[in-house]
Amino acid sequence: MRKELTFTSGGASSSSSYNSNQSLSIKAQQQHLPIYSCRLRFIQEARRLDTLLLMGETGSGKTTQIPQFLLSLGMKGMIAVTQPRRVAAITVAKRVAQEMQCKLGERVGFTVRFEDCTSPATKIKFVTDGTLLREAISDRLLKNYSAIILDEAHERTINTDVLFVLVKEAQRQRSFKNMAPLKIVVMSATMDIDHFSKYFGVKGMYVEGKTYPVKVMHAKERQTDYHNACLVTLFQIHMDAPANHDVLIFLTGQEEIDAMAQQIRSIAKNADRAAPNIRVFPLYSQLPQNKQLECFMAMPQNSRKVILATNIAETSITIPGIRYVIDSGFVKRRVYDANSGMDSLKVVRISQAQSWQRCGRAGRDSEGICYRTYTCAEMETFDEMPKPEILRSNIYSTVLQLMSLGVSCKTFDFLDKPSSESVDMAYKQLQLLGAIKSVNFPEMTETGRQMAKFPLDPKFSKLLITSQEFGCLEEMLSLVAVMSGENIFIVPTERREQASLAHGKFESKYGDHLTLLNVYLAFQKTEKIKLWCHDNFLNTRNLLYARDVRNQLKDICEKIGLKLESCGTNLDLVRKCLLSGLFNNIAELQRDTFYLTISSRQRAKIHPSSVLSGKSRPNLVIFTEIVATDRNFLKTVTVIDPEWIEEVVPNYPHLSRLRQNF
Numbered sequence: 001m002r003k004e005l006t007f008t009s010g011g012a013s014s015s016s017s018y019n020s021n022q023s024l025s026i027k028a029q030q031q032h033l034p035i036y037s038c039r040l041r042f043i044q045e046a047r048r049l050d051t052l053l054l055m056g057e058t059g060s061g062k063t064t065q066i067p068q069f070l071l072s073l074g075m076k077g078m079i080a081v082t083q084p085r086r087v088a089a090i091t092v093a094k095r096v097a098q099e100m101q102c103k104l105g106e107r108v109g110f111t112v113r114f115e116d117c118t119s120p121a122t123k124i125k126f127v128t129d130g131t132l133l134r135e136a137i138s139d140r141l142l143k144n145y146s147a148i149i150l151d152e153a154h155e156r157t158i159n160t161d162v163l164f165v166l167v168k169e170a171q172r173q174r175s176f177k178n179m180a181p182l183k184i185v186v187m188s189a190t191m192d193i194d195h196f197s198k199y200f201g202v203k204g205m206y207v208e209g210k211t212y213p214v215k216v217m218h219a220k221e222r223q224t225d226y227h228n229a230c231l232v233t234l235f236q237i238h239m240d241a242p243a244n245h246d247v248l249i250f251l252t253g254q255e256e257i258d259a260m261a262q263q264i265r266s267i268a269k270n271a272d273r274a275a276p277n278i279r280v281f282p283l284y285s286q287l288p289q290n291k292q293l294e295c296f297m298a299m300p301q302n303s304r305k306v307i308l309a310t311n312i313a314e315t316s317i318t319i320p321g322i323r324y325v326i327d328s329g330f331v332k333r334r335v336y337d338a339n340s341g342m343d344s345l346k347v348v349r350i351s352q353a354q355s356w357q358r359c360g361r362a363g364r365d366s367e368g369i370c371y372r373t374y375t376c377a378e379m380e381t382f383d384e385m386p387k388p389e390i391l392r393s394n395i396y397s398t399v400l401q402l403m404s405l406g407v408s409c410k411t412f413d414f415l416d417k418p419s420s421e422s423v424d425m426a427y428k429q430l431q432l433l434g435a436i437k438s439v440n441f442p443e444m445t446e447t448g449r450q451m452a453k454f455p456l457d458p459k460f461s462k463l464l465i466t467s468q469e470f471g472c473l474e475e476m477l478s479l480v481a482v483m484s485g486e487n488i489f490i491v492p493t494e495r496r497e498q499a500s501l502a503h504g505k506f507e508s509k510y511g512d513h514l515t516l517l518n519v520y521l522a523f524q525k526t527e528k529i530k531l532w533c534h535d536n537f538l539n540t541r542n543l544l545y546a547r548d549v550r551n552q553l554k555d556i557c558e559k560i561g562l563k564l565e566s567c568g569t570n571l572d573l574v575r576k577c578l579l580s581g582l583f584n585n586i587a588e589l590q591r592d593t594f595y596l597t598i599s600s601r602q603r604a605k606i607h608p609s610s611v612l613s614g615k616s617r618p619n620l621v622i623f624t625e626i627v628a629t630d631r632n633f634l635k636t637v638t639v640i641d642p643e644w645i646e647e648v649v650p651n652y653p654h655l656s657r658l659r660q661n662f
């Protein structure tokens with residue numbers, strides 16, 4: 001590790017006070033927020049207008065206070081507040097419940113995919129944008145709601161972009177039908193207000209001020225290794241800062257975070273005894289929910305919390321105690337190649353808006369410092385805003401959802417329209433999945449209509465539907481449920497070998513999908529679940545979550561008339577069924593031991609976490625996803641027999657080329 005990193009000051013944001021929050025009562029903390037002084041102005045505007053655009057600095061109080069201001073208008077229906085991520089929806093709901101002195105799930109609750117913590121008494125409901133989208137699709141007038149708050153609008157997730165249209169349309173239709181009005185509030189600290197103003201036809205409202213100042217420091221020189229730069233910065237802080245001054249570091253993904261956590265722990269072990277203890281908390285989406293929430297807890301005296309997070313901690317959330325933010329300036333982003341139709345995850349530079357959002361995770365309960373491991377000049381080259389997801393992702397799932405509403409993606413009133421190549425590629429994939437009749441006259445098939453009923457990626461819904469041909473719906477339900485959740489395997493760094501031995505019992509020589517299925521089948525037969533999971537290094541919570549998801553998916557299958565059958569021990573049928581849904585993800589072994597993905601022509605290795613990694617390499621595999629860091633990796637991989645392709649996907653476009661090879 002390098003010894004030192006020099007920073008230059010990039011200034012400090014202004015503030016109304018320099019004290020910390022800790023001594024104030026919750027009521028006083030609320031009144032201390034910059035947004036509080038705009039309360040009457042906001043309420044007046046909300047009475048007058050049906051749509052409001054609100055821009056205010058990070059931490060000014062938008063997410064927690066605006067729903068309560070709206071509630072004071074005496075609304076009959078619920079107020080929904082969307083969040084791009086589950087962890088934000090849950091933690092902010094908890095905070096607002098505390099401020100309103102009620103139990104979570106009573107007047108204030110949350111609903112995220114497959115988890116509902118609300119009751120008939122709920123008035124303010126925090127939801128992920130995906131969850132509200134599904135509700136908006138089944139009730140186009142959003143009758144249960146009096147107001148919809150679309151928070152963190154700058155993030156421009158596909159779900160929020162579709163919601164903009166549906167919510168605007170619901171508002172128009174309700175007024176047309178003389179129903180109770182639907183208020184819409186769009187909020188962010190960093191949105192492109194002119195663009196939104198034009199789209200919604202209203203002016204923006206600004207809230208000045210920040211709760212506590214955050215001093216911004218930039219690396220003096222360009223860094224070639226951001227990982228190392230973050231580590232050096234952390235230990236520079238650790239040498240001087242008092243205990244309980246906690247640190248939040250933004251990195252790009254799980255592996256990087258786990259590796260850095262280990263490094264920090266081992267450096268801290270040998271550090272000066274007088275320094276506070278360091279407790280490291282990872283925070284990424286693949287982490288079980290209870291583990292994600294651990295970093296929000298208070299720490300004992302003489303300890304420093306160091307949180308290593310991906311961009312899931314970038315917006316909305318408040319982690320008490322954070323005085324320092326260290327920003328690597330990178331993020332792992334899903335990138336889509338519209339020509340090949342292939343999605344991959346790549347490490348890329350963040351936008352300026354994201355830099356400010358990250359900085360805003362400090363200065364929430366006291367003043368803070370944000371260390372950016374990139375220079376000021378480098379930051380000027382970053383994009384101003386993150387590129388809307390709809391312009392950089394595979395939109396076949398959205399196209400299918402819209403078609404189920406009888407709407408064409410090409411005429412939909414998007415804030416930014418996806419390119420026609422990207423829509424055409426989506427049609428092509430949907431046609432290959434059998435969801436639409438043809439690319440030129442895209443009309444939904446019965447299969448497509450059934451697929452749209454599931455809250456799943458269309459390729460997973462297709463797996464459930466095609467399992468009928470192979471008589472393996474029971475197995476597919478288990479597999480899709482496990483794949484929809486978080487990692488079920490636990491590999492503690494210090495007990496790697498034991499974990500690997502325990503996991504070996506479930507291993508299938510055909511790859512990861514059947515291995516996951518073996519785990520789930522064994523889990524289903526187990527009585528003492530906790531003990532069994534502990535002995536087998538498996539995550540109890542994630543398996544229980546998969547069981548819940550499976551039950552919900554099973555209900556949908558029954559509603560649409562799918563037959564619940566099991567293929568018993570003939571698991572070739574499961575692999576054939578997988579091929580029918582994942583045929584776009586076939587990869588072929590090359591002479592140099594790399595795999596080449598057939599449809600997108602990308603070179604990749606099998607991911608080290610796969611049971612097939614390091615074994616004799618099969619000629620042909622299917623995979624669930626491709627991740628790209630410095631190299632491409634295929635994740636969740638299964639061996640397939642080349643002869644099956646003609647039988648299972650006779651219209652596969654690359655069939656003739658494959659025939660030549662096998």
Ligand SMILES: Nc1ncnc2c1ncn2[C@@H]1O[C@H](COP(=O)(O)OP(=O)(O)OP(=O)(O)O)[C@@H](O)[C@H]1O
Pocket residue numbers: 021033056057058059060061062063064065091092095188189211315316317318320360363364365
């Ligand atoms: N879980 C929490 N624990 C302690 N304080 C909190 C918590 N959540 C919010 N706060 C306090 O409320 C303030 C306002 O938070 P809020 O999320 O409403 O701000 P915001 O304007 O929506 O910020 P952002 O733009 O970053 O989402 C925080 O700065 C913090 O002082």
